[in-house]
Amino acid sequence: MADSYYNPADLRKFGKITEWSEELGTKFFDYYGKVFEEGALSAREKSLIALAVSHVVKCPYCIDAYTKDGLEKGITKEEMMEAVHVGAAIESGATLVHGVQMMKKYDKLSM
């Protein structure tokens, strides 16, 4: 066993999850593939969304995968960094909006 929870080379083995549950694995990968096809959103837009979400869920495999995917689609590093900031803004906003709860509780408890 590797002495680390994350090994970059493990991303190549993602498909193997199907071996232990063929039906669910296959359904997942079919769904996954369909999601990223050109649709009402372009494959390029979807790649940037995936990159932003990868950062928010802090998945190192996803970050590797969607940085490479973005390069393949000709997405610039400026576009990629802006997408990461969108994720970060939503994530920090989600924290900060709870500040309202804190303020309300504070006011309620204070004379």
Place this chain on the structure above:
Amino acid sequence: MATKSLKARHDDLALGNKQLEILSGGPFKDGELPYFKDKLAKIGKFPLRPNKLEILQINVGYMCNQVCEHCHVDAGPDRKEIMTKETMFLCLEVIKNTGAHTLDLTGGAPEMNPNFRWFVEEASKLGVKDFIVRSNLTIIRANKKYYDLPQFFKDHNVHVISSMPHYTKGKTDKQRGDGVFDKSIQALKDLNAVGYGMENSPLKLDLVYNPSGAFLPGNQEAMERDFKKALKEDFDISFHNLFAITNLPIARYLDYLIASGNYEDYMYSLVEAYNPSAVANVMCTNTISVSWDGWLYDCDFNQMLGLKVASSVIHIKDYNEDILNNREIIISQHCYGCTAGAGSSCQGSVI
């Protein structure tokens, strides 16, 4: 950014044998990845054989004004391999009688061959349907003596195919060297000014995109849309088609992959993207590649690996299309580059 070829640096990777050793070792030798021939055998395509010859690709020399980091030719200003006029005469004889409809001149920078213009003038009289010159664009702005190349190409009805790694300056200069982007933009404007690449113009101007890094090209149509929009909006430049070409793991690109620690991942990506339906139209099935010194190869990549055609005819002086068409095409693991995704050739995707 390198300033010398691998050959001038006396690097082992300048040797075809050394590259082939690497391409058959590592994950392939360990059995983690399948050899290309085994993939072909699975679909009944091994040995791979040519279809009808359509393209005669002539490499008129490895000298180039650029030293691009990804160059499969290992071209550069220090390369002295240049086709002589004697070999060009032999090529003209072949062009006269060939069944191929396309003549494709490449290099290095073909324009740097001292007999380039004479050769184009002579070849253009021989009735080839599509006469391509692969120009790196910057050569047009490299020196005053090249400024009139757009008009020269026009006078001889040459189809210009040019490299343009990206529509942004940063990515282009990183792959090809400082100043390449600005010069390329100026050269494209010069080509547009004489009518190349304009809508409905018979003067064909196509661009070649190849990734500037260890990743595969994306969808060709989507890339073409992005390039057209950006080049038109930012620089008022027009062109016809964009060809997305996969970088093959040979010469300087192989050197880059190994040095950057990306080699193994890249080979996994190529094998994973293997598309059996791209095999039917791979470039080597309709092309003969001629080197600066007249030897014959299945493609420009095999030329750089020193893999001559497996035929009794191996030199332009003995050229015989019927005999050549009976050959078996020589393959190795670099061939995965031409069968990845939508396939890749000097004319872009193959499916």
